[in-house]
Amino acid sequence: MSTTRGLEGIVATTSSVSSIIESVLTYQGYDIDDLADNASFEEVIYLLWNGRLPKEAELSQLTSELANHAEVPKEVIDQMKTYPIGKVHPMAALRTAISSLALFDENADVMEEQANHLKAIKIQAQIPTIVTAFSRIREGLEPVSPRKDLGFAANFLYMLTGNEPDDISVDAFNKALVLHADHELNASTFTARVCVATLSDVYSGITAAIGALKGPLHGGANEAVMNMLLEIDKVENVEPYIRKALDNKEKIMGFGHRVYKKGDPRAKHLKDMSKRLTEITGETKWYEMSTKINEIVTGEKGLLPNVDFYSASVYHSLGIKSDLFTPIFAVSRTSGWLAHILEQYSNNRLIRPRAEYVGPQKQSYVSIDQR
Numbered sequence: 001m002s003t004t005r006g007l008e009g010i011v012a013t014t015s016s017v018s019s020i021i022e023s024v025l026t027y028q029g030y031d032i033d034d035l036a037d038n039a040s041f042e043e044v045i046y047l048l049w050n051g052r053l054p055k056e057a058e059l060s061q062l063t064s065e066l067a068n069h070a071e072v073p074k075e076v077i078d079q080m081k082t083y084p085i086g087k088v089h090p091m092a093a094l095r096t097a098i099s100s101l102a103l104f105d106e107n108a109d110v111m112e113e114q115a116n117h118l119k120a121i122k123i124q125a126q127i128p129t130i131v132t133a134f135s136r137i138r139e140g141l142e143p144v145s146p147r148k149d150l151g152f153a154a155n156f157l158y159m160l161t162g163n164e165p166d167d168i169s170v171d172a173f174n175k176a177l178v179l180h181a182d183h184e185l186n187a188s189t190f191t192a193r194v195c196v197a198t199l200s201d202v203y204s205g206i207t208a209a210i211g212a213l214k215g216p217l218h219g220g221a222n223e224a225v226m227n228m229l230l231e232i233d234k235v236e237n238v239e240p241y242i243r244k245a246l247d248n249k250e251k252i253m254g255f256g257h258r259v260y261k262k263g264d265p266r267a268k269h270l271k272d273m274s275k276r277l278t279e280i281t282g283e284t285k286w287y288e289m290s291t292k293i294n295e296i297v298t299g300e301k302g303l304l305p306n307v308d309f310y311s312a313s314v315y316h317s318l319g320i321k322s323d324l325f326t327p328i329f330a331v332s333r334t335s336g337w338l339a340h341i342l343e344q345y346s347n348n349r350l351i352r353p354r355a356e357y358v359g360p361q362k363q364s365y366v367s368i369d370q371r
């Protein structure tokens with residue numbers, strides 16, 4: 001048996017949800033550049049789940065289904081109020097709350113296609129409500145109920161602050177959601193597929209995926225980037241900070257990628273947004289620090305920014321706290337996870353690879369008093 005560390009380069013399944021071919025990312029064959037410039041997040045959800053862009057009536061049906069299911073069961077909100085505030089990361093809160101949703105869905109374990117589709121709608125609709133509710137609860141505020149007249153991106157920002165967001169913020173947030181929606185067989189999507197390939201339920205698949213996304217080598221990197229920017233604080237501090245980190249062989253968060261060696265196609269969109277939004281807020285230092293870090297890390301190590309690097313300054317410019325960046329990633333990626341979960345169910349086989357055994361051989365049991 002031979003092994004490949006981290007399953008690098010292993011093709012583990014077929015999928016028609018999204019592809020990365022020669023550094024071009026497509027969702028169902030549509031280039032991410034095209035979607036980022038033109039599509040609403042709701043259109044992307046439809047595309048990922050149905051394999052084609054929606055017609056007008058189909059889009060309005062999906063939009064109203066999402067709006068109709070956006071309220072989270074009161075029990076789940078009440079439970080969130082009991083989480084130890086100040087000690088719980090919003091990703092841990094989200095993981096727990098999504099798992100709790102299953103307890104209040106009598107069809108959680110019904111495996112029929114229609115029931116699974118309804119669960120997909122409910123989870124996608126309720127995840128923004130959960131993230132924003134927890135953000136408010138921990139600040140001692142009451143959660144804001146979702147509004148049926150606002151689109152997905154606008155509703156998230158509205159539930160977070162209680163104020164209707166401006167068009168520039170909604171456009172930027174929508175674009176960020178589109179860019180993060182799916183990414184072939186990344187770690188969290190693989191986790192979701194492994195989970196449901198046992199014929200476990202959709203809620204379990206999403207809960208497992210959230211756990212995988214949480215780590216700093218995956219979705220957790222966007223928060224780590226912002227923490228680094230906050231620590232550096234000034235453009236003139238970038239050079240000594242980054243050079244010292246590189247000398248100490250530390251990883252610079254937001255750089256490098258398992259699949260893209262010539263650059264992540266999503267990063268340029270986020271870089272443009274970061275420039276535009278920081279100009280609007282007047283806090284251009286976040287963009288300037290980011291480009292300076294980019295220059296040094298790429299110059300010294302040949303590493304290019306991934307999706308997480310410029311998204312940090314984008315979300316910060318939208319007034320979002322850094323520990324909500326990864327939950328926001330989850331809000332978007334849920335659409336992709338759900339597409340992969342439904343695809344897995346439609347052509348399922350248990351995912352069960354092998355391990356090459358490297359432990360001791362032919363051991364004999366020794367009684368406890370003789371060890």
Ligand code: ACO
Nearest residue numbers: 216217218219221250251252253254255256257258306308
């Ligand atoms: N900073 C400094 N050095 C790096 C970085 C980095 N961000 N990324 C990779 N390297 C170096 C490694 O130290 C290693 O060097 P070595 O060969 O001298 O030991 C070499 O590049 C190869 O790196 P690996 O970690 O083996 O690459 P792998 O494909 O396993 O990891 C990963 C990819 C996890 C993304 C890695 O680049 C990393 O840790 N980046 C920082 C975290 C991050 O931004 N994660 C988000 C990824 S995108 C996403 O999940 C949404």
